[in-house]
Amino acid sequence: MEIKTHHLAHQPLLGTPIEIIDEEKAVVKLVGIENMVVDDHGLVHGGFTFGLADYAAMLAVNDPNVVIVGANVSFVAPVQRGDVMIAEALVAQVRNKKRVVNVVVNVRDKTVFRGELTCFVLEKHVLDE
Numbered sequence: 001m002e003i004k005t006h007h008l009a010h011q012p013l014l015g016t017p018i019e020i021i022d023e024e025k026a027v028v029k030l031v032g033i034e035n036m037v038v039d040d041h042g043l044v045h046g047g048f049t050f051g052l053a054d055y056a057a058m059l060a061v062n063d064p065n066v067v068i069v070g071a072n073v074s075f076v077a078p079v080q081r082g083d084v085m086i087a088e089a090l091v092a093q094v095r096n097k098k099r100v101v102n103v104v105v106n107v108r109d110k111t112v113f114r115g116e117l118t119c120f121v122l123e124k125h126v127l128d129e
Contacts, residue, residue: 004062006055013048014055015087025090026059028052032083042081049079049105049113056089057101057117065122066099073115083107089117097121 001020009015015030030052032044050073058066079085085105093100097120105113 002062003059005064005066006058009055013051015052015085017059018086020059020062022062023091023094024060025088026056026062028056028059028087028089030085030087032079032081032085034081037081044079044081044083046075046079046113049075049085050115052085052087053089053103053105053113053115054117056087057103057119060089060091060101061099061119061121063121065125066119067122067126068117068119070118071115073113073117075113077107077110077112079107079112085112087113092116 015028017028019027036044036048038045054068085107087103087105089101089103091099092102099119101117103115104111
């Protein structure tokens with residue numbers, strides 16, 4: 001399992017890679033921690049669930065120059081403090097530099113997030129001039 005992208009990602013906030021199959025699939029785990037909670041009910045902000053999905057998509061493509069350019073997502077159910085989220089990302093389409101990645105995030109056996117993320121693999125890093 002070689003990580004070729006986002007190698008400095010902070011795992012407590014974006015997730016821990018469990019499985020990576022180059023340019024095809026990634027599975028990433030993230031636990032809803034206190035710093036993610038937005039209210040007294042223990043609700044985890046959806047941005048962390050999205051961040052997990054984004055990170056899983058980047059790892060599924062697994063190229064150092066991959067960037068996300070768009071997303072069509074649905075937040076299906078809430079996530080709470082302590083929940084263990086598992087994101088599974090699968091590259092569904094490859095067309096030149098474009099990659100379409102389908103991502104599902106589950107907590108136990110319940111889906112909490114679904115998305116289609118559009119990525120591009122650039123010739124060089126997005127911040128290189």
